[in-house]
Amino acid sequence: MVIQESMSIQKKLEVLSDAAKYDVACTSSGIDRKGNGSGMGNSIAAGICHTFSADGRCVSLLKVLYTNECIFDCKYCINRSSNDIARASFTPQEIAELTMEFYRRNYIEGLFLSSGIIISPNHTMELILEALRLLREVYHFNGYIHCKAIPGADPVLIEMLGWYTDRMSVNLELPTAESLKELAPNKNRKNILKPIRQIQLGRKGNREFLGLPDFKEQPKLIIEGTPDHDIKEIITSDTGIVPFKNKTLGKRRFVPAGQSTQMIVGATKETDYQIMSVAESLYDNFDLKRVFYSAFMNVNQDIRLPSTEQGPPLLREHRLYQADWLLRFYGFQAMELLDEERPNFNILLDPKCDWALRHLELFPVEVNRADYYTLLRVPGLGTNSAQRIIMARKSAVLDFNDLKRLGVVLKRAIYFITCNGKTMYPIKMEEDFITRQLVALKDQIPHGIDKDITYRQLSLFDDVNFQIDSRIKTRQASI
Amino acid sequence: MMKYVYLCDNSIDGIFTAIYQAWASRYGHANIKIEAKCENSKYSNIELFAEYIMVNTDPSLSEKVSNSIKKKISREAFEMVCRVALSDFEGKADLIYRFLILGFASGNSIMENISQVVVNQMLRINKNVSNEVHHLLGFIRFSEQENGLLISVIHPKNNVLTLVTPHFADRLPNEKFMIYDDNRKVAAFHIPGNSWVIAQVPELNQKILEEIPEYEDEYRALWKTFFDHIAIKERINPKLQRNNLPLRFRGDITEFRNSNTV
Structure with a gap:
C-alpha cells in the first residue's frame, strides 16, 4: 500500500491504535509520584483504570505504536513486512501533543509507546527517544510512561530511554528459542534477554545509588529454579551489556516501575509447564514485575499457524494468569502445579x-x-x-x-x-x-x-483410550 | 427509659457535634440515637416515644471530637470515620457513634477487631467509599471551555468531592478546573497558585455545559476513535466490561455518550 504522506491525525490514531491493541500490558502501576507543582501529572502506585474497552480490558494508557511499518516478518504479527496493510507513522510532536491533551482531560494515565521497526532498531529507538524527550523536557509531562525497548538496539539508547520512562518492557514473544526462530526469524532470544538484563542491572544500580531498599516481596519456600540455557548464559556472562554507571542525575530514577514482558500462548506447541517454568525463571532471575500472556489469534490467517476460528484460547490464558498469581503472591512454584507427566492445566478446575x-x-x-x-x-x-x-x-x-x-x-x-x-x-x-x-x-x-469447551453426547464407547485390540484386528483381517 | 434522638446536619462537622453533645448529655449510650438529616429526603421515619434534639453544628465541638479520635484511636481511624461520614449509608451517624464508643474504650486495637459487627460495617462502608473515589480518579472526564476552564460533571453515590479533588489539584497544578457533583449541587474549584475550594452551586448555568469550542469536539472524536480501535474484536465481552465499568458511571463518561454537552 502506498504510504500517504498527508494522513490526518485521526486516521493515524486509528491505524496505530489498531496495530497496538495486541500488546497486553496497559497497566499504570508500580510507582507513587506526587505532582511537582509546575509540570503536569503525577502517578499512583496502584494504577488507575480510565475506561474499559468493549473486550473488557482496562484502558489506562494511550497505547499506540510510533509506526506500524516494520522490516521484520514475524509470522504471528499483523504488522509484519509481508502484509499489505495501511501503514502510518506519528511524529514525535504529534505523540507529545496527543498525550498532553488526552491527559489534561483525564482520558488517560499516561503513554504506552511501542513501535514497528523502521529502517533499523537504532533508528526506531531514536525516534521514540525524541518523542519521550519532548514530553518530559519540553512539555514537562510528569505522568506515567511505559515504553518498549526494541531488541537489538544499542545499549546506550536503551539506557537513555530508561531515564525517561516509568516502566519498560521487552517482549519475549515465545517461550522457547526454537519457536522464536520458527515464527520470528529476524528475532533472536539472546537479543531479547540482553536488554532485560541491562534494565535489571540498571535498576539495581540506581536503587543502590539512591539508597532505596532492594525488596523482593515474596520469600519463596524453596528457591531452586532450573533456568534454561539462554537465561543461564545471559545471567552468568554479562557480555555485551554496558555496565551501568551512576551518573550524577540528582534524584532521577531509572525505570522506577520495573519491567514486564509478554508471551504468546497457543501459537506453538509449548506446554503450560514450559510456559510457567520460563515465567518463573524470569521472575526469579530478572526481577520482572509482570509476565503477560496473550492468547494467540491468527490475525494473518497464516496457514503455518494454528487456526483460531473457534476463538482465541482464552480459557488457557486465564489459567496461566491464575497460575502466575500463584507464583507471585502465594509462594507456589511451577513444578508444584505441573510436571512432565501432567504438563497442562486442568480445563475444569483452577x-x-x-x-x-x-x-x-x-x-x-x-x-x-x-x-x-x-x-x-x-x-x-x-x-x-x-x-x-x-x-x-x-x-x-x-x-x-x-x-x-x-x-x-x-x-x-x-x-x-x-x-x-x-x-x-x-x-x-x-x-x-x-x-x-x-x-x-x-x-x-x-x-x-x-x-x-464443547459438549458431546455420552456414549458407551466414550473411553478416550479405546482402541481396537490388535488380535481382533488380525482376526477381522483374516475374515 | 426515654429515648433521645439527636438530629444533625449531614456533614462531618454536624455528625461530630451531635456525638459530642450526646456523649456530654449523660443519658447513657443505649438511650441515644444519632441521625443525620438525609440528603435525599426519602427518609422521614420519626419515632413516637422519643425526644428529638436538634443539633446546631458547632465547629469547635466538632474539632474536639476529631482531636480525640486522632489521639485516642488513630489517624487511620479518623480517616475511616470521615469517609463513612461522607457516605450515603443511612444509619451512618449512629454507626460512627457506636464505633467511637468501642474505639475510645479499646484504643487503636479496635481497628484489628474486624469480626466485630460495628467495626466490620464501618470497614465495609469505608471500602465502598474508597472504591468509588478510586473509580472516579479514572472515570472523571474534563471538557475544555473557550476560556481554558476544564469542567467535569459527576453523579457519585457518596459525597466524594473532597476526597477526589486533591488528586486533581496535585496532577493539574497549572489548570483552572471545576468538578461539579450534580447529585448534591456542590462544586470543587481549582485555580493555579491557590488551594482548591468547595462551594454550593444550587443552579449551574446550563449554557456553559453546552458551549463547547470546536477543538474540544476534535479531541473527543480522537479519543472515541482510540477507544473504539483499542478493543480486540475476537475478545468482545460486554459482561466483563460491565463488571469493570458499572453502567451508573457511563452517563458522565465521554466515550459512552452520544450528545455533545459536557
Whole structure:
C-alpha cells in the first residue's frame, strides 16, 4: 500500500491504535509520584483504570505504536513486512501533543509507546527517544510512561530511554528459542534477554545509588529454579551489556516501575509447564514485575499457524494468569502445579483447586491456627482473606459466620478448612466427592470465555483410550 | 427509659457535634440515637416515644471530637470515620457513634477487631467509599471551555468531592478546573497558585455545559476513535466490561455518550 504522506491525525490514531491493541500490558502501576507543582501529572502506585474497552480490558494508557511499518516478518504479527496493510507513522510532536491533551482531560494515565521497526532498531529507538524527550523536557509531562525497548538496539539508547520512562518492557514473544526462530526469524532470544538484563542491572544500580531498599516481596519456600540455557548464559556472562554507571542525575530514577514482558500462548506447541517454568525463571532471575500472556489469534490467517476460528484460547490464558498469581503472591512454584507427566492445566478446575485435590493429605486446615502461607494454599482464600483472618483471630476465635462477615468466600474453601476443629457440613475428605462439588461451581470457568469447551453426547464407547485390540484386528483381517 | 434522638446536619462537622453533645448529655449510650438529616429526603421515619434534639453544628465541638479520635484511636481511624461520614449509608451517624464508643474504650486495637459487627460495617462502608473515589480518579472526564476552564460533571453515590479533588489539584497544578457533583449541587474549584475550594452551586448555568469550542469536539472524536480501535474484536465481552465499568458511571463518561454537552 502506498504510504500517504498527508494522513490526518485521526486516521493515524486509528491505524496505530489498531496495530497496538495486541500488546497486553496497559497497566499504570508500580510507582507513587506526587505532582511537582509546575509540570503536569503525577502517578499512583496502584494504577488507575480510565475506561474499559468493549473486550473488557482496562484502558489506562494511550497505547499506540510510533509506526506500524516494520522490516521484520514475524509470522504471528499483523504488522509484519509481508502484509499489505495501511501503514502510518506519528511524529514525535504529534505523540507529545496527543498525550498532553488526552491527559489534561483525564482520558488517560499516561503513554504506552511501542513501535514497528523502521529502517533499523537504532533508528526506531531514536525516534521514540525524541518523542519521550519532548514530553518530559519540553512539555514537562510528569505522568506515567511505559515504553518498549526494541531488541537489538544499542545499549546506550536503551539506557537513555530508561531515564525517561516509568516502566519498560521487552517482549519475549515465545517461550522457547526454537519457536522464536520458527515464527520470528529476524528475532533472536539472546537479543531479547540482553536488554532485560541491562534494565535489571540498571535498576539495581540506581536503587543502590539512591539508597532505596532492594525488596523482593515474596520469600519463596524453596528457591531452586532450573533456568534454561539462554537465561543461564545471559545471567552468568554479562557480555555485551554496558555496565551501568551512576551518573550524577540528582534524584532521577531509572525505570522506577520495573519491567514486564509478554508471551504468546497457543501459537506453538509449548506446554503450560514450559510456559510457567520460563515465567518463573524470569521472575526469579530478572526481577520482572509482570509476565503477560496473550492468547494467540491468527490475525494473518497464516496457514503455518494454528487456526483460531473457534476463538482465541482464552480459557488457557486465564489459567496461566491464575497460575502466575500463584507464583507471585502465594509462594507456589511451577513444578508444584505441573510436571512432565501432567504438563497442562486442568480445563475444569483452577490451578489451586487442582493442586489441593492432589494434596488432600494437607487438608483440612484449621483457620484459627494455620500460618499465612498455609492459609494461602486453601482454594478460595486469597491474600485479602488470609490477611483478614490473621488480623481478626487476634481478638476473637473465628467461626464460619465470622468468616462470612469478613468477606471470605466459602464456596470453595468449605471443603478444605475447619473452624475450631469442625467443618461447616459433614464432608467426606475424598478426592472424587470434592472434585464433583468443585466442578459444579459456576465460576470455575468465567463467563465469556467458555466457548472453547464443547459438549458431546455420552456414549458407551466414550473411553478416550479405546482402541481396537490388535488380535481382533488380525482376526477381522483374516475374515 | 426515654429515648433521645439527636438530629444533625449531614456533614462531618454536624455528625461530630451531635456525638459530642450526646456523649456530654449523660443519658447513657443505649438511650441515644444519632441521625443525620438525609440528603435525599426519602427518609422521614420519626419515632413516637422519643425526644428529638436538634443539633446546631458547632465547629469547635466538632474539632474536639476529631482531636480525640486522632489521639485516642488513630489517624487511620479518623480517616475511616470521615469517609463513612461522607457516605450515603443511612444509619451512618449512629454507626460512627457506636464505633467511637468501642474505639475510645479499646484504643487503636479496635481497628484489628474486624469480626466485630460495628467495626466490620464501618470497614465495609469505608471500602465502598474508597472504591468509588478510586473509580472516579479514572472515570472523571474534563471538557475544555473557550476560556481554558476544564469542567467535569459527576453523579457519585457518596459525597466524594473532597476526597477526589486533591488528586486533581496535585496532577493539574497549572489548570483552572471545576468538578461539579450534580447529585448534591456542590462544586470543587481549582485555580493555579491557590488551594482548591468547595462551594454550593444550587443552579449551574446550563449554557456553559453546552458551549463547547470546536477543538474540544476534535479531541473527543480522537479519543472515541482510540477507544473504539483499542478493543480486540475476537475478545468482545460486554459482561466483563460491565463488571469493570458499572453502567451508573457511563452517563458522565465521554466515550459512552452520544450528545455533545459536557
